[in-house]
Amino acid sequence: GAVVSQHPSWVICKSGTSVKIECRSLDFQATTMFWYRQFPKQSLMLMATSNEGSKATYEQGVEKDKFLINHASLTLSTLTVTSAHPEDSSFYICSASRTSGGTDTQYFGPGTRLTVL
Amino acid sequence: GESVGLHLPTLSVQEGDNSIINCAYSNSASDYFIWYKQESGKGPQFIIDIRSNMDKRQGQRVTVLLNKTVKHLSLQIAATQPGDSAVYFCAENGDSGYALNFGKGTSLLVTP
Secondary structure (H helix, E strand, C coil), rough: CCEEEEECCCCCCCCCCCEEEEEEEECCCCEEEEEECCCCCCEEEEEEEEECCCCEEEECCCCCCCCCEEEEEEEEEEEEECCCHHHHCCEEEEEEEEEEEEEEEEEEEECEEEEEC | CCCEECCCCCEEECCCCCCEEEEEECCCCCCEEEEEECCCCCCCEEEEEEEEECCEEEECCEEEEEEEEEEEEEEECCCCHHHCEEEEEEEECCCCCCCCCECCEEEEEEEC
């Protein structure tokens, strides 16, 4: 149990285009999902916290108009990178929070590799 | 700002030996700690977690130790196997109590 999927697993796009990444919790409902970005040989950096039915909470320095997050259901959150540029190339990882026994545990998706040309 | 850090960026061990990966955290408000394993090109995989009301927790071949006095966390892997080769991250819930702050990561390399 506690499987999180992401789609696509990788995407290459031209500079200036927008890219949508989906994050799904397959076997549990997640009120809260998180989006992270990871550059090569670096740690995961939290971008935003996505709550079902409400606006996402963005971390300092993350542009909310550039990284649009929608959490329309308890099993799906989407991240749209608008007007992507080469510096947005990164590994984007989502996680979904599952509550069990009074403990919230984050389960991560496999990540999406974005390359902007 | 406060952060989670690791003492060693890389660790090389021989197959069958025990591995110890260390992590220092600075946020005294953190009460939940997790170790994740990340293989190349994949998302982090949950290994084991511990709450601040405990100082030790054991799983299958893994043990997490928490020393709140010195704000130190460690992951012990018994009888390390080649499949254990990966980057290991510690994470803590910090001020939010919910969102995770990740450490820098330790690359574990298991040699035959």
